[in-house]
Amino acid sequence: MSVLYEQSAIFVRPAKTTDRYSNEQDDWGEAATRTPVDRLNLQPGGGSNEDTDDKQVTVTGWLLLSEPGTMPDLRETDRVEYDGLVLEVTGKVGRWPVPAGVRHIEAQLKEVA
Numbered sequence: 001m002s003v004l005y006e007q008s009a010i011f012v013r014p015a016k017t018t019d020r021y022s023n024e025q026d027d028w029g030e031a032a033t034r035t036p037v038d039r040l041n042l043q044p045g046g047g048s049n050e051d052t053d054d055k056q057v058t059v060t061g062w063l064l065l066s067e068p069g070t071m072p073d074l075r076e077t078d079r080v081e082y083d084g085l086v087l088e089v090t091g092k093v094g095r096w097p098v099p100a101g102v103r104h105i106e107a108q109l110k111e112v113a
Helices: none
Strands: 007-013 015-018 024-027 033-051 057-066 079-082 085-089 094-098 101-112
Touching: 033 079
Parallel strands: none
Antiparallel strands: 007 033, 007 079, 015 024, 033 057, 057 101, 079 085, 085 101, 094 101
């Protein structure tokens, strides 16, 4: 394993529930699927910004890279738990193909604190 990919995280996929009006909703509670994933590199990236209109909120961008040769199952609707933080996937997950198959994934994440 490369020194760059020694981090671990938990990918959280919401369960689907239906409210009393038959609207489908994400359930991030106990019914959510939690998958531990190793061989990752997570780092702050994309800067941060502050919203001070209504309350003090800082949004920090993160970058997730999987080790070359790995292809963890991460979707744009998932969340990532890392180092006590809950990060949301923003946009599509990049899958980088090579002639022999998919080489690795990249995803932009955001932390709202």
